[in-house]
Each structure stands twice: as C-alpha cells, then as structure tokens.
Amino acid sequence: MYAVAQKKWLYIYDSSGIELHCIRKFNDVLRMQFLPYHFLLATASATGFLQYLDVSVGKEVAAVCTKAGRLDVMCQNPQNAVVHLGHSNGTVTLWSPNQKEALVKMLCHQGGVRSVAVDKTGTYMVTSGMDKKLKVFDIRTFKPLQSYFLPAGAASLSLSQRGLLSAATGDIVQVYRDVWNTPVKKPYMAHKVHGAVWGLHFCPFEDVLGVGHGEGFTSMLVPGAGEPNFDGLDSNPYRSAKQRQEWEVKALLEKINPELITLDPGKLGQVDFATFEQKHQDKVKALGYDPLAKDKFKPRMRKKGRSSTGGVERRKNQVAHEDQRGVIIATLAEKAKTEKERETKNKKTVESSAVQRSALDRFRKVNTK
Amino acid sequence: MKVKVLSRNPDDYVRETKYDLQRVPRNYDPTLHPFEVPREYTRAMNATKLERVLAKPFLASLDGHRDAVNCMAKHSTSLSTLLSGSCDGEVKLWNLTTHKCVRTIQAHEGFVRGMVVRFCGTSFFSVGDDKTIKQWSMEAPGYGVEEEPINTILGKTVFTGLDHHRKDGTFATCGQHVDIWDEQRSTPIRSFSWGVESFSSVRFNPVETEILASCASDRSIVLYDMRESTPLKKVIMTMRSNTLSWNPMEAFYFTCANEDYNLYTYDMRYLEKPVTVHMDHVSAVLDVDYAPTGREFVSASFDKSIRIFPRNTRHSREVYHTKRMQHVVCVKWSADNKYVLSGSDEMNIRLWKANAAEKLGVLSHRERLAANYNQKLKEKFQHHPKVKRIARHRHLPKHIYTESKEHTVMREARRRKERNVRKHSKPGAVPVLSEREKHVVAVVK
Numbered sequence: 038m039y040a041v042a043q044k045k046w047l048y049i050y051d052s053s054g055i056e057l058h059c060i061r062k063f064n065d066v067l068r069m070q071f072l073p074y075h076f077l078l079a080t081a082s083a084t085g086f087l088q089y090l091d092v093s094v095g096k097e098v099a100a101v102c103t104k105a106g107r108l109d110v111m112c113q114n115p116q117n118a119v120v121h122l123g124h125s126n127g128t129v130t131l132w133s134p135n136q137k138e139a140l141v142k143m144l145c146h147q148g149g150v151r152s153v154a155v156d157k158t159g160t161y162m163v164t165s166g167m168d169k170k171l172k173v174f175d176i177r178t179f180k181p182l183q184s185y186f187l188p189a190g191a192a193s194l195s196l197s198q199r200g201l202l203s204a205a206t207g208d209i210v211q212v213y214r215d216v217w218n219t220p221v222k223k224p225y226m227a228h229k230v231h232g233a234v235w236g237l238h239f240c241p242f243e244d245v246l247g248v249g250h251g252e253g254f255t256s257m258l259v260p261g262a263g264e265p266n267f268d269g270l271d272s273n274p275y276r277s278a279k280q281r282q283e284w285e286v287k288a289l290l291e292k293i294n295p296e297l298i299t300l301d302p303g304k305l306g307q308v309d310f311a312t313f314e315q316k317h318q319d320k321v322k323a324l325g326y327d328p329l330a331k332d333k334f335k336p337r338m339r340k341k342g343r344s345s346t347g348g349v350e351r352r353k354n355q356v357a358h359e360d361q362r363g364v365i366i367a368t369l370a371e372k373a374k375t376e377k378e379r380e381t382k383n384k385k386t387v388e389s390s391a392v393q394r395s396a397l398d399r400f401r402k403v404n405t406k
Numbered sequence: 407m408k409v410k411v412l413s414r415n416p417d418d419y420v421r422e423t424k425y426d427l428q429r430v431p432r433n434y435d436p437t438l439h440p441f442e443v444p445r446e447y448t449r450a451m452n453a454t455k456l457e458r459v460l461a462k463p464f465l466a467s468l469d470g471h472r473d474a475v476n477c478m479a480k481h482s483t484s485l486s487t488l489l490s491g492s493c494d495g496e497v498k499l500w501n502l503t504t505h506k507c508v509r510t511i512q513a514h515e516g517f518v519r520g521m522v523v524r525f526c527g528t529s530f531f532s533v534g535d536d537k538t539i540k541q542w543s544m545e546a547p548g549y550g551v552e553e554e555p556i557n558t559i560l561g562k563t564v565f566t567g568l569d570h571h572r573k574d575g576t577f578a579t580c581g582q583h584v585d586i587w588d589e590q591r592s593t594p595i596r597s598f599s600w601g602v603e604s605f606s607s608v609r610f611n612p613v614e615t616e617i618l619a620s621c622a623s624d625r626s627i628v629l630y631d632m633r634e635s636t637p638l639k640k641v642i643m644t645m646r647s648n649t650l651s652w653n654p655m656e657a658f659y660f661t662c663a664n665e666d667y668n669l670y671t672y673d674m675r676y677l678e679k680p681v682t683v684h685m686d687h688v689s690a691v692l693d694v695d696y697a698p699t700g701r702e703f704v705s706a707s708f709d710k711s712i713r714i715f716p717r718n719t720r721h722s723r724e725v726y727h728t729k730r731m732q733h734v735v736c737v738k739w740s741a742d743n744k745y746v747l748s749g750s751d752e753m754n755i756r757l758w759k760a761n762a763a764e765k766l767g768v769l770s771h772r773e774r775l776a777a778n779y780n781q782k783l784k785e786k787f788q789h790h791p792k793v794k795r796i797a798r799h800r801h802l803p804k805h806i807y808t809e810s811k812e813h814t815v816m817r818e819a820r821r822r823k824e825r826n827v828r829k830h831s832k833p834g835a836v837p838v839l840s841e842r843e844k845h846v847v848a849v850v851k
Contacts, residue, residue: 074444115440116437116440117440159437159440242412243412245411258411259411260409260410260411264433265412267433267438268431268432268433268435268438269430269432270432275416275419275420290449291445291448291449291452292448293444297447303442303443305444305447305790324821324825325821325829325838328840
C-alpha cells in the first residue's frame with residue numbers, strides 16, 4: 038500500500054496499482070512521512086496544515102494548523118517520531134500530534150530552509166538553506182555543530198543508515214561521509230545527472246542511492262551506505278508472505294498510541310516526581326500527619342549500667358550532627374554559587390562603567406559568544 | 407573496476423525447501439529498534455487487557471451435601487482428594503479430578519466441627535457436636551461392610567476445633583480449653599487454659615512443629631509451646647478472631663481472620679503490633695488459608711465472597727463471587743498452589759483457579775515463554791495509571807459495592823473527627839496512632 042499526494046487530494050493505492058482510497062480531507066498535500074511504529078501518515082500541506090492519518094484504522098488523528106505558510110520541507114526523526122518542518126524564514130520547527138504549537142522552534146539559516154534530514158540514531162540534523170550553507174545540529178541539545186559553505190546550495194538532502202549524506206546541488210549529486218565529527222573538506226563521491234535533481238533517497242539496506250531528476254530516475258551505487266545486518270523480525274528484505282503476515286499482526290498489536298509521541302521516547306519509563314509529590318501532599322492533608330516522616334532517633338539503652346545520661350545525650354548529638362552536616366553542606370554550596378554570580382555581575386557593571394561612553398557606542402560590534 | 411558494495415546472496419537468507427525453518431538473522435542494535443519503552447508499554451496494556459478477558463476462575467461445583475458445609479480438610483499426600491464435613495454430621499470424600507463424591511460417612515450427630523488428615527495420609531480425625539473425636543481409615547471398607555471409626559474418644563465438653571501435629575502422633579483439640587492428645591491414649595496428655603470461656607480454633611505451626619496457636623472468645627489469640635506446661639503469651643484485640651493460619655514458609659508469621667472485617671498478620675515474636683492489617687472485606691471474615699508458597703493467602707467471609715491477598719499488602723488482589731454462593735464458611739488453598747476450594751452455606755463446595763487467567767494443563771515452550779514475558783511486563787508497568795486502572799478493575803456484587811462505599815465514608819468521617827480533636831487539643835494529648843497500632847489492646851505474657 039502506498040499513498041500518493043496528487044494535485045487535489047490524497048490517494049492510496051494497492052501494491053498492484055489499484056486505487057483503494059481517495060481521502061478528500063487531505064487536500065493540497067505537498068510532503069508526506071510515514072511513522073512506521075505508530076501506523077501514522079504525516080502530511081504537510083500547502084495551506085500550512087500538518088495532518089496525521091492512522092492508516093490501520095483510516096481515521097485522521099490530528100490536524101495541526103502550523104500558521105507558517107506553505108510547508109514544503111519535511112522530514113521525521115526515526116527515534117522519536119517527531120516531524121521536522123523547514124520554513125522560508127530560516128526556522129526549523131518540531132511537531133507532535135499532541136500539541137497545537139511546535140515543540141521546538143530553531144533558527145537555522147539566514148534565508149529559507151531548503152531541506153532537512155535527520156539521521157537514524159536521532160542525534161544529528163542536517164539542514165541546507167538559501168544562504169548556501171549546510172549546517173549540522175545536535176538535535177538532542179539543539180546546538181550547532183558544523184557549518185559548511187556550498188557554492189550552489191543543496192536543494193535536497195538524504196542521510197543513509199550508516200551516516201552518509203547526499204546533497205543535490207543543481208544537477209550534481211554529492212555524497213559526503215562523516216559530516217558531523219570532523220569538518221569535511223571534499224565530497225566522498227559526486228555524480229552529474231541529466232536535468233535538475235528533484236529528490237534523493239537512500240535505499241534502506243543496500244548501497245544504492247535513488248535520484249529523481251528532470252530526465253527520470255537514476256539509481257547510483259554508493260559503497261558503505263547501507264546497513265549490512267538487518268534484523269529479520271523487524272524489516273526483512275527476504276521475508277516470505279507468511280513472515281510478512283505474522284509481522285503485520287504483531288506490528289498492529291504493538292501500534293503505539295500517538296499520545297506517546299514526545300521529544301524523549303523513554304519518558305514513560307522514568308519516575309514521575311511531580312505526581313508523587315502531589316499525591317504525598319494530598320495524603321498529608323487527608324491524614325493530618327506525614328506518614329513518611331522519620332521518627333526521632335532513640336538510642337538503645339546499654340545493659341549493666343553502661344548507658345549513663347551523659348553517654349545517651351552524646352550519642353543523640355552524634356546522630357543530630359550527622360543529619361545537620363548534609364544540610365550545612367548544601368546551604369554552603371548554594372551560598373558560594375550566589376556569591377560567584379554576584380561577583381561576575383559586579384565585575385561586568387564595573388567594566389562597563391569604567392569605559393568612557395561616546396555617541397558612537399551603539400555602532401560598536403558586541404562580542405557575542 | 408571492481409566496486410565493493412553490499413551484495414547479498416539470497417541463498418543465505420531464504421530457506422531451501424518449505425520443510426526447513428525460516429532463517430531469521432538478528433541485529434540487536436538499539437537504533438534499529440526504536441521506541442522500546444512505548445512498545446513495551448503497549449504490550450503491557452495488551453497483556454493486562456487480555457488477562458481481564460481470560461479471567462475465568464470458576465472451575466466446578468461439588469454438590470452432594472445435604473446441609474451447609476462446615477469444615478474442609480486437605481489430604482496430606484494426595485492432591486486429588488478433599489474431605490468435607492457438613493452441619494448434619496456427614497463427612498464426604500471427594501475426587502477433585504472427576505468432581506465426584508467417592509465416599510460418604512455419617513460421622514457425628516450434629517455439626518462436624520473440625521477435620522484433619524494425619525500426616526501419613528492413612529487416616530483422618532473428626533470432631534463433632536456430640537463431644538466425640540473419631541479416627542477413620544482413609545481406605546473405604548469393603549462391599550457390604552459398615553463404616554466404623556478406627557477409634558472413638560468421648561469427651562466431657564463440646565469440641566470446636568481440631569489440628570494434628572505435622573510429625574508426631576499427637577493432635578490438639580479446642581473447646582473449653584486446649585487439649586493435647588496422644589493417639590494411643592483416651593485422655594488428653596496436657597490441657598492448657600487461661601481463664602477463657604471457649605476457644606474457636608487451634609492450629610499447629612507447620613514449620614516449628616511444637617508451637618500452636620488458638621483463637622479464644624475473649625478476643626485474644628493465645629500461643630502455646632507443646633513442650634511447656636503453660637501457654638506462652640496472648641494478644642488481646644478489639645474484636646474476636648474466628649480462625650487463624652500459619653505461614654508455611656515463614657515460621658513466625660500467622661494470619662487471623664477477625665470479626666471486624668479485617669485480617670491481621672502477626673509476627674509471633676512481636677505481638678504488640680500486627681505486621682499488616684488486610685482490609686477489604688465488608689463483613690466478618692470466617693476462614694483463612696495460606697498458599698503453599700507462603701506468599702499469598704485466601705480468606706472467606708460472611709459477605710458472600712472470597713478474597714486472595716498477597717501476604718504483605720493491605721488490599722486484596724482478587725475477589726471471587728457468584729450469585730449462587732452464599733456465606734462462605736471455609737476455604738482451602740490446594741497443595742499444588744493452583745486451586746482454591748470454598749465451602750459455603752448452600753451445601754456446595756466450589757473449585758476456583760488461584761490465578762484467574764492462568765491456562766491450566768501442560769503448556770508448550772512458547773506458551774510458557776509468552777506467559778512469563780507478559781507477567782514480567784505487567785509487573786514492570788503496574789504503577790502507570792492506565793494499566794493500574796485496568797488491572798485493578800473487578801466486578802463486585804451490588805451489596806458488597808455499596809457496603810464498601812459506605813465503609814469508606816465512615817472511615818473518612820472517623821479520621822476527620824480524630825484530626826479535628828487533635829488540632830484543637832494540647833499538642834501531644836492525642837497521640838498519632840498508625841492503623842496497625844489501633845487494633846491491639848494488650849499483650850499478656
């Protein structure tokens with residue numbers, strides 16, 4: 038089954054080419070991404086709507102009005118199913134079907150964003166913009182890592198399973214290796230095709246890059262692009278019909294609820310401290326006392342007259358002092374931090390007041406780091 | 407020019423004939439398997455929902471008694487035999503695999519108060535309202551021969567409970583006082599009394615075989631050591647206990663079924679506070695029995711339900727009820743940890759599964775693996791609110807549901823009143839007592 042975004046509506050066809058559905062609710066669709074573990078088809082339209090369709094049930098799960106104009110640049114993060122959209126004001130926004138606003142808005146380029154790609158580990162995002170720059174970001178901390186200048190900007194990007202980046206500039210396809218670690222000087226491979234390149238995509242477990250251009254389609258060999266060891270139970274190129282049926286049943290049973298799409302996919306496995314605190318407060322209010330409060334330390338009385346009052350008091354003080362130590366260390370650390378902050382602030386104000394002010398101060402370039 | 411690209415030989419990945427196994431190469435790289443936590447969570451939800459769908463605990467009803475079933479006894483060596491005594495003095499032996507009564511004995515005139523099978527499994531004892539203790543043989547007599555007890559002992563007062571030592575040939579009865587009998591004698595070898603009118607049940611400790619405990623009518627539980635001449639100590643509670651049961655795995659824990667709708671687990675060594683208070687029943691708890699693993703126990707109550715509790719939690723994990731089951735008087739957990747038997751007022755003994763959704767019988771290797779995996783998933787995600795809501799959901803009969811709601815309101819009102827009193831009195835005048843401390847009145851040595 039595959040979905041085709043045609044001029045007006047979204048059509049779904051069988052593997053033998055029979056039209057199965059024509060979905061009129063999804064109009065003016067420009068880009069689509071399939072989230073395999075959620076069975077969701079995310080579509081970006083020319084009217085600025087990001088719509089999610091559940092293909093197993095056939096219902097629209099969410100329609101988000103992005104209010105960002107024509108959505109022409111789209112890609113997904115395979116690790117957390119978050120959709121990345123690139124806009125003409127240079128921002129890349131991250132969306133999930135649960136929120137009406139973007140999860141994250143990043144300013145990436147000084148012109149429009151032409152293409153976005155995220156690698157399969159969900160760590161790096163590569164974007165190319167109208168300012169002829171190719172930038173690599175760490176998507177988990179949202180910090181820029183590398184920035185390259187391409188004389189002709191890259192119109193489309195694709196990342197392979199083993200980290201090879203293919204960029205299409207005009208009618209030349211360039212493949213770069215290891216874009217994020219060491220600054221890249223020259224491409225790994227380059228190939229000129231006939232006609233302007235429209236789209237690029239790496240084949241999942243093969244060393245093949247598919248290029249769609251003005252004269253048709255070309256597939257080129259790129260050694261080292263594909264993942265050599267596939268997992269037979271997940272996506273198996275050599276599966277039989279029976280294996281596919283079994284896999285489909287299991288995948289449908291494990292279909293993830295779209296409500297669980299967040300920036301951190303492991304959030305569900307972490308302890309929910311806020312709820313715990315809230316519940317504890319409610320309990321204290323209901324019972325009238327704190328059931329988790331520690332009892333005061335009662336020292337054990339020694340036999341044969343060995344526990345005198347002085348000794349008992351000494352033991353009590355020992356424990357009290359140990360408990361106090363933790364509190365004292367924490368307050369001292371906090372005090373030191375606030376002192377340091379105050380000192381740096383004072384230094385800054387002293388410096389700025391020491392320099393003589395002139396009328397041309399506002400034209401001076403401020404050193405931003 | 408030779409280009410080194412990935413080229414896979416289909417012969418290495420596709421099986422040769424349809425009679426071979428499929429080849430499934432694995433790659434455990436976590437980047438190839440994203441969303442592990444949400445997928446496990448979805449699987450846990452599915453497992454919990456399936457457990458509720460497949461929860462069909464009722465297996466069979468053994469009917470044949472002509473009066474209410476008063477007591478039951480497990481056979482010490484055979485898993486498929488059960489003995490039950492009813493209120494008209496009849497004792498029946500049942501075969502649990504065919505659900506049929508194998509043998510009927512008119513044992514007593516009046517109620518059969520207690521029954522126990524000897525540890526070797528060749529004979530069993532029964533006590534009744536006619537002040538007799540009778541020992542019967544486990545083998546049925548031949549054709550045409552009348553049922554006769556091996557031994558009959560006449561007592562002076564009515565006996566209300568009976569239990570046998572796990573290793574020696576001695577047994578204990580309780581009535582007006584707790585007596586220790588030797589099988590060869592017709593008078594008790596020792597008699598314990600502590601100024602109490604009557605005792606309702608007596609139990610030997612299965613691990614520390616010389617220790618017994620009994621429930622007395624002055625709201626207390628008395629502990630004895632057979633080797634001594636006087637009782638060890640007793641704990642007096644706010645209401646009377648009906649029966650008690652020792653934990654077969656931990657020698658010093660016992661659980662008593664109390665009239666104030668709760669069950670209390672005590673540590674024999676520290677009787678000042680119960681270890682746990684188990685609250686979930688809405689009427690007096692009549693009987694309790696531990697599972698052979700010592701991790702759970704089942705309780706029968708006057709509200710027409712039986713509940714299964716884990717040994718250290720305050721609330722039950724399971725409740726079994728039927729429209730036809732009236733006040734449940736006795737309950738037993740079978741020795742293979744799989745079944746629960748309940749005897750009730752309406753002359754029926756019911757056989758239930760201990761784990762309601764468990765598949766009985768021999769499981770294939772894959773079934774076992776799947777069951778273990780699902781169990782582990784349910785445990786891992788049991789605290790998530792959506793999973794907890796499904797796992798906790800049980801249908802309750804209307805009277806139990808409304809009663810339990812009323813009890814919650816009453817308890818909340820009592821707590822609020824106590825809080826207000828404490829707020830408006832001198833600090834320290836009204837001490838904070840935890841739920842466990844509220845129910846013990848005194849411990850007497």
